[in-house]
Amino acid sequence: MGKKTKETQQANILDSDDKKSGNAKVTKEDIKKMFERFKNPRFSTAYITKMAILTALSFILYAFAKFNLPFMFPSFLEIQISELPALLAGFSMGPISACVVIILKCLFKFPLTSTAYVGEATDILLGIAFVLPASLIYYFKKDRKHAFIGICAGSLCLTALSLLVNRFISIPYFVQLYFNGDFSLIVNLLKPLYKNVTIDTFYVYYLFVGVLPFNLFRCIIVGGLTFVLYKRLSKILHWDGSNMKKLSTVFGKHTVKNVEETYALAKKIADTLQGGEVILLSGDLGAGKTTFTKGLAKALGIEDEVTSPTFTILNVYEDGRLKLNHLDMYRVESADELAELGIEDCFDDDSVTVIEWNKFEHFDGEVIEINITPTGENERIFDVEKEENK
Incomplete structure (x- = not known):
């Protein structure tokens, strides 16, 4: 999205009553541009490498890393978390990638099938x-x-579909495949767990006491692991093929003598960004914080004009490689004031947030601090430091 989105977000921040009541208007152009973002992934070497690793992990978890909990569920229902790599792929590379991992891990299992x-x-x-x-x-x-x-929506969809699949596909097919159509034999498999189960009540017990909680239990495990691992693996999952060691070259003190050199430094830093970073800019008024942010936006491929958010508090630019949040807290009393406006919701794994006059006490993920010191009419010293989980 372009400048309209930026202006809309600025308006939402300034008009908190509309924001809280949900009256912000969404235009047809906004919807069209939103769906333009949903496109096929680029088949770069980095993308193929990440997909291959995640697919291999998913296949191993699917084919070999599984177990039963016969005291909780029917003995032939196996706990496995092979959707975890697919979900990591989906969160980092999009829905198509997630589906591809699922399809490939099952196709690779075909030669080992017993069904x-x-x-x-x-x-x-x-x-x-x-x-x-x-x-x-x-x-x-x-x-x-x-x-x-x-994750909750996916869990509900999987669980609902599992009831239909087991009722109309899996159980009828497996009774014919393994028991020659003798339904009583599969009923007997459930009797150690459900003593009162009969042929007439089999589906009630199996679907609603077995399959339903079984799949919800699996989804809770996979969802929980996704929350724990995704942020920790974010840099790897968003790797674009560039040399990860180059990040270290941007830290330290850099002397720039004009706007062009400021832009060059901003580009060097932008090239290391993967999404989720917070950049804290400090320096006196006129030190060059907005100039640096303009260079950063240009390096990210943002074409909109970058202006100081002193009066708007937040400017959002969404037409680059990563979304850029530009926040100025000079006129803000505390971080609690921003929390009431929902500004923290802008901090996500697909954006870079630049903050001037920071008043937040804590950030999740990577924090880059840049202190700008004027040493002449145009000369500046940029001191770039990195902190984790400030």
């Missing part, structure tokens, strides 16, 4: 039902709240 491919085919349906809604919701709004909503 004449029916088990693998149904697992493709169930896996996509989980990772597609989760990654799709997160794709359009990348923050913890929508990651949680997405």
